[in-house]
Amino acid sequence: MQGSENIVRKAVRKYGKGRENLLPILQMVRKEHNYLSEDQLREIATEMDLSSADVYGVATFYSFMDMQPKGKNIIRICKTITCFMKGKDSIVSALEDALGIKMGETTPDRKFSLLEANCIGWCHKGPAMLINDKVYTELTPEKAVQALDEYM
Amino acid sequence: MVMTREEKLARINAHQERVNLIFEKIDSLGLLGKVMKLENSKILEYIKESGLKGRGGAGFPTYLKWKLAADQKSDMKYVICNADEGEPGTFKDRKILEEQADKVFAGMAICAKVIGAPEGYVYLRGEYNYLVPLLTTKMNAFNDEMNKLGLNFTLKLRSGSGAYICGEETALIESMEGYRGEARNKPPYPVEKGYLGKPTVINNVETLVYCTMIVLNEGGKFKTFGTEISAGSKVFSVSGDADVEGIYELELGMTIQEFVDLFGDGDTKAVQVGGASGFCVPRKKFKETIIGFEGVPTGGSMMLFNSTRSMYHILMNYMEFMQEESCGQCTPCRVGCQQLVKGIQAIKHKKRPATYLDDLVKLAKSMRVASKCGLGQSVANPFISIVENFREEIIY
Ligand code: SF4
Ligand code: FES
Numbered sequence: 001m002q003g004s005e006n007i008v009r010k011a012v013r014k015y016g017k018g019r020e021n022l023l024p025i026l027q028m029v030r031k032e033h034n035y036l037s038e039d040q041l042r043e044i045a046t047e048m049d050l051s052s053a054d055v056y057g058v059a060t061f062y063s064f065m066d067m068q069p070k071g072k073n074i075i076r077i078c079k080t081i082t083c084f085m086k087g088k089d090s091i092v093s094a095l096e097d098a099l100g101i102k103m104g105e106t107t108p109d110r111k112f113s114l115l116e117a118n119c120i121g122w123c124h125k126g127p128a129m130l131i132n133d134k135v136y137t138e139l140t141p142e143k144a145v146q147a148l149d150e151y152m
Numbered sequence: 153m154v155m156t157r158e159e160k161l162a163r164i165n166a167h168q169e170r171v172n173l174i175f176e177k178i179d180s181l182g183l184l185g186k187v188m189k190l191e192n193s194k195i196l197e198y199i200k201e202s203g204l205k206g207r208g209g210a211g212f213p214t215y216l217k218w219k220l221a222a223d224q225k226s227d228m229k230y231v232i233c234n235a236d237e238g239e240p241g242t243f244k245d246r247k248i249l250e251e252q253a254d255k256v257f258a259g260m261a262i263c264a265k266v267i268g269a270p271e272g273y274v275y276l277r278g279e280y281n282y283l284v285p286l287l288t289t290k291m292n293a294f295n296d297e298m299n300k301l302g303l304n305f306t307l308k309l310r311s312g313s314g315a316y317i318c319g320e321e322t323a324l325i326e327s328m329e330g331y332r333g334e335a336r337n338k339p340p341y342p343v344e345k346g347y348l349g350k351p352t353v354i355n356n357v358e359t360l361v362y363c364t365m366i367v368l369n370e371g372g373k374f375k376t377f378g379t380e381i382s383a384g385s386k387v388f389s390v391s392g393d394a395d396v397e398g399i400y401e402l403e404l405g406m407t408i409q410e411f412v413d414l415f416g417d418g419d420t421k422a423v424q425v426g427g428a429s430g431f432c433v434p435r436k437k438f439k440e441t442i443i444g445f446e447g448v449p450t451g452g453s454m455m456l457f458n459s460t461r462s463m464y465h466i467l468m469n470y471m472e473f474m475q476e477e478s479c480g481q482c483t484p485c486r487v488g489c490q491q492l493v494k495g496i497q498a499i500k501h502k503k504r505p506a507t508y509l510d511d512l513v514k515l516a517k518s519m520r521v522a523s524k525c526g527l528g529q530s531v532a533n534p535f536i537s538i539v540e541n542f543r544e545e546i547i548y
């Protein structure tokens with residue numbers, strides 16, 4: 001766990017030990033490591049002088065703080081109403097077929113995880129999805145599958 | 153009155169040109185120096201006279217919020233820009249931040265001057281993380297500008313992590329303090345005890361831009377728009393079965409009928425005003441319903457549904473959203489949301505009689521009074537307005 005120790009220490013050094021820095025620290029560790037392991041949460045707790053249950057409770061509250069190993073690239077498809085109306089189901093099927101996994105799963109090579117999200121703020125150009133922090137709008141099944149190329 | 157798409161666009165454009173405050177290009181940072189020389193009482197007077205109410209949805213008078221925070225005695229105060237818009241169907245703040253971040257920051261600086269806050273934060277929703285580089289650059293330039301003006305105010309950026317409830321101001325504070333984003337009891341209000349226990353003003357992105365424009369124009373144009381109760385203009389996000397989708401600044405006080413004539417596809421049967429926590433207005437009430445605090449208040453989300461849509465699916469989608477996004481802290485909301493989802497499914501699948509719907513309405517009503525924060529309290533809005541107006545579609 002040498003590697004993860006470094007990430008945690010680095011994050012705590014960057015933001016400081018104050019409680020109000022817990023989210024930025026979790027975000028940084030999550031980003032560099034792709035998910036938050038229990039070991040890392042314990043380490044963050046020790047470093048910041050908090051109880052591990054407390055840190056765990058905070059991390060699990062937020063949907064972007066993944067607690068299970070995820071793919072390198074995270075696809076989040078909006079499932080809220082206007083994207084739903086504009087055919088997000090066909091986008092999901094196309095991506096499931098292209099990646100060979102079901103919604104919620106990660107490809108065996110750990111390149112992609114396929115997740116649903118609530119409204120991502122592009123309702124007028126739905127269906128919409130995020131891959132990591134990048135937005136894809138007005139999707140068709142073909143466009144959605146093509147978008148994967150950038151991350152292959 | 154049926155207009156072609158071109159006619160609608162021409163009308164909307166004419167309106168946009170007249171009511172153009174949010175997206176008007178101005179040198180707000182340049183003008184800040186001038187504003188900073190104004191007396192605080194003068195600034196408060198402009199905001200008061202404008203009649204501006206918070207544009208996040210709750211509609212608290214902005215003047216009062218600032219005044220209450222200004223009156224607090226404290227060694228530290230904060231200004232927070234709530235950029236955690238998450239109401240389904242809302243995307244106006246994203247565009248405002250993309251195009252007018254300077255005006256947002258200027259609004260924060262004006263507020264900071266009035267209340268005496270040396271620090272400010274923009275709390276940006278995680279879904280908008282791609283805006284971080286742009287906002288960071290602009291924020292650095294802004295902080296330099298404040299330095300040059302010799303003003304003691306620094307802005308910082310915080311990111312959310314995918315929790316709708318953090319748009320609720322006390323949940324937002326909890327999140328900024330490193331806790332689960334669970335709503336707090338009010339009072340105390342953030343203007344008394346906010347971030348790190350200090351007096352804090354939390355304003356929506358759009359509200360802050362209006363503050364900038366109102367102070368720069370010395371009241372000006374803003375007051376001339378809207379109605380007695382709903383002063384000014386407001387930015388709307390239009391989506392769904394619409395001929396013309398997108399982000400538009402409109403005067404408050406128009407009827408839903410006028411709105412539908414401009415944006416609808418000719419077959420609109422319902423408009424959901426204010427997203428999953430707002431109200432559903434059926435066609436028969438279009439003419440009598442005013443968009444504004446005297447009718448249907450809204451944070452800006454306007455979703456149109458035409459007659460091909462099943463209101464059952466729409467209601468289910470909203471209720472599943474609420475169920476997922478409830479912070480889970482209080483029972484009426486946590487359990488109530490789950491029971492509403494299960495309940496309408498059971499009725500649809502004939503596992504419960506149609507009269508069960510009345511029990512669900514009662515449950516929604518009790519959530520309105522028994523829930524701790526706005527999320528649980530507002531579940532009844534879509535639930536009751538959809539169930540009452542589209543009862544058959546829910547049952548059969
Ligand atoms: S009403 Fe819902 S969101 Fe608000 S505090 Fe209660 S459980 Fe949390
Ligand atoms: S409903 Fe999908 S982005 Fe808003």
